[in-house]
Amino acid sequence: MKSLSLLAGTAVLAVATIATAHADEDMHPTVVARHAQMQLYAYNVGILGGMAQGKIDYDAEAAQTAADNMVALTSMNTASFWPEGTAEGTKAQPAIWENLDDFMSKGEDLAFEAQGMADVAGNDLASLQGAMGNLGGTCSACHREYRAR
Amino acid sequence: MKSLSLLAGTAVLAVATIATAHADEDMHPTVVARHAQMQLYAYNVGILGGMAQGKIDYDAEAAQTAADNMVALTSMNTASFWPEGTAEGTKAQPAIWENLDDFMSKGEDLAFEAQGMADVAGNDLASLQGAMGNLGGTCSACHREYRAR
Numbered sequence: 001m002k003s004l005s006l007l008a009g010t011a012v013l014a015v016a017t018i019a020t021a022h023a024d025e026d027m028h029p030t031v032v033a034r035h036a037q038m039q040l041y042a043y044n045v046g047i048l049g050g051m052a053q054g055k056i057d058y059d060a061e062a063a064q065t066a067a068d069n070m071v072a073l074t075s076m077n078t079a080s081f082w083p084e085g086t087a088e089g090t091k092a093q094p095a096i097w098e099n100l101d102d103f104m105s106k107g108e109d110l111a112f113e114a115q116g117m118a119d120v121a122g123n124d125l126a127s128l129q130g131a132m133g134n135l136g137g138t139c140s141a142c143h144r145e146y147r148a149r
Numbered sequence: 150m151k152s153l154s155l156l157a158g159t160a161v162l163a164v165a166t167i168a169t170a171h172a173d174e175d176m177h178p179t180v181v182a183r184h185a186q187m188q189l190y191a192y193n194v195g196i197l198g199g200m201a202q203g204k205i206d207y208d209a210e211a212a213q214t215a216a217d218n219m220v221a222l223t224s225m226n227t228a229s230f231w232p233e234g235t236a237e238g239t240k241a242q243p244a245i246w247e248n249l250d251d252f253m254s255k256g257e258d259l260a261f262e263a264q265g266m267a268d269v270a271g272n273d274l275a276s277l278q279g280a281m282g283n284l285g286g287t288c289s290a291c292h293r294e295y296r297a298r
Binding site: 029030032033035036037039040043046047062065068069072073075076077078079080 | 181184192222226
């Protein structure tokens with residue numbers, strides 16, 4: 001992780017010069033990146049969860065798209081998003097860096113359940129609902145240990 | 150687009166209940182999602198561009214990861230991120246909705262050049278630099294027409 005942490009530090013300048021318009025100026029670029037990652041998870045899981053709960057009408061194509069997007073997002077390698085020393089001012093718990101292998105394995109759990117959702121989301125509402133518990137469970141499992149309330 | 154726009158509207162509640170912690174409360178969830186998408190582009194292109202410009206030491210593994218992440222991100226279907234009526238208060242130009250096919254095709258151009266970068270980014274710095282112009286060019290081409298300065 002050391003070289004990636006150093007890289008993330010030196011990436012500040014590049015991100016600042018190339019894409020200032022998108023970066024929140026007060027946040028470390030890795031914090032911006034992981035918040036963005038979580039927001040895209042939330043958007044897609046929000047659609048799937050809304051359908052599962054009956055708050056959004058089930059739409060096979062939209063459900064499949066949201067599930068496929070989760071597969072794409074969870075295929076990213078996000079190791080560089082979590083350099084040590086970037087917890088302050090965020091909800092990231094120090095436990096992340098004490099258990100980095102476990103933390104990263106929870107990301108793999110999410111990827112696995114995203115694929116499980118993508119395998120069935122476009123079939124029908126009952127199939128989507130059947131996969132929702134496992135998918136949502138991986139969110140909760142990680143947040144419980146590694147995100148401040 | 151109509152059903153997706155409606156869907157995006159009704160997704161507000163679901164996103165709010167499932168994942169409040171990640172959503173910016175004042176923004177439409179599709180605006181949050183597309184800002185997040187751009188931030189993740191900026192993070193990864195920032196690493197690649199920083200290396201191309203010599204501001205970050207070239208690292209084959211980190212370059213390959215950033216390029217692969219761009220391939221993953223650009224494989225998302227983001228049509229639902231852009232419902233009509235969501236330009237206000239953002240840098241999105243009304244021209245997006247007057248030329249939606251062209252706008253979406255510019256996203257496909259980005260995906261194509263991201264794959265071009267991923268094909269060579271891990272080889273050596275000269276290869277990365279050679280692919281950077283086309284990749285950065287797709288960012289500029291879209292921003293020039295569709296993003297306010």
